[in-house]
Amino acid sequence: MVTVTVIETVQLTKSYPSVTALDHLDVTVGPGVTGLVGANGAGKSTFIKILLGLVEPTSGSARVLGHDVVGEGAAIRARVGYMPEHDCLPADVSASDLVVHLGQMSGLPYAAARERASDVLRHVGLAEERYRPMGGYSTGMKQRAKLAQALVHDPQLVLLDEPTNGLDPSSRDDMLALVHRIGHEFGIAVLVTSHLLGELERVCDHVVVLDGGRLLQASATADFLGATGSLLVEVQGPTGADRLLGQALVDAGYAARPAEGTLVEVDVRDDATRDVVRDLVVDLGLGLVRMQERHHRIEDVFRG
Incomplete structure (x- = not known):
């Protein structure tokens, strides 16, 4: 063509x-x-x-x-x-x-x-x-x-x-x-x-x-808009639930940080990363609202 x-x-x-x-x-x-x-x-x-x-x-x-x-x-x-x-x-x-x-x-x-x-x-x-x-x-x-x-x-x-x-x-x-x-x-x-x-x-x-x-x-x-190699995680629970999850991920050896709003961003280290996130959410007694790949945005071109 x-x-x-x-x-x-x-x-x-x-x-x-x-x-x-x-x-x-x-x-x-x-x-x-x-x-x-x-x-x-x-x-x-x-x-x-x-x-x-x-x-x-x-x-x-x-x-x-x-x-x-x-x-x-x-x-x-x-x-x-x-x-x-x-x-x-x-x-x-x-x-x-x-x-x-x-x-x-x-x-x-x-x-x-x-x-x-x-x-x-x-x-x-x-x-x-x-x-x-x-x-x-x-x-x-x-x-x-x-x-x-x-x-x-x-x-x-x-x-x-x-x-x-x-x-x-x-x-x-x-x-x-x-x-x-x-x-x-x-x-x-x-x-x-x-x-x-x-x-x-x-x-x-x-x-x-x-x-x-x-x-x-x-x-x-x-x-x-390619994948960045990290996940965005949203949880439901008491005030500060996102901070609890972020700290638990860091304690488990994962690179995690606050993202937009109350989202938590965690770097994908291996194939088990998603399972680890789910298990930690359950252990903390929180509800998992969503977990999705983070993608680049056009704005990232200007930041880079």
């Missing part, structure tokens, strides 16, 4: 007089959902602007869907959808009118733009509200409208900049489900940025981590 390259950069560099925003970046992005991770100032926004052909690199090269970002920006933007982070919607315009207008700007005839707008607004959950002025929309509805306009011209790639920004937990889950559908059911490649790293673990097939304009790591999400 041939892997399609959606985005490819070679030694991509963008320098300004006082800062280097991107520093010799080598990145390859394929189909599915790819997360772009980095703190403010890591180079994410500059990277997206270069991919859209809006900013020229200082050196190196970048290709999007086979097109060079220098000189072929119009061809790229015809095939790419972009959802900006910030609120940029005209308050007195309906979502339907906006999406139809932007569909026409992308080259669709009026009738086709209206049909596509109706479809994408339904897919993002704005079918009932599409004729209302967007000034009265909630934050979640505004994010859905921005997503709809990025999809109206049936792009091959969408760039989503912080799509869950400002959303409550329920709306965030809905947006993440939409992002997953776009990448896996609609067959549109997705590059999504987020500062909430746990979100990317949930929906992304691959993750690209930037730090100060440099590539820190790029790999399949599953590679980030």
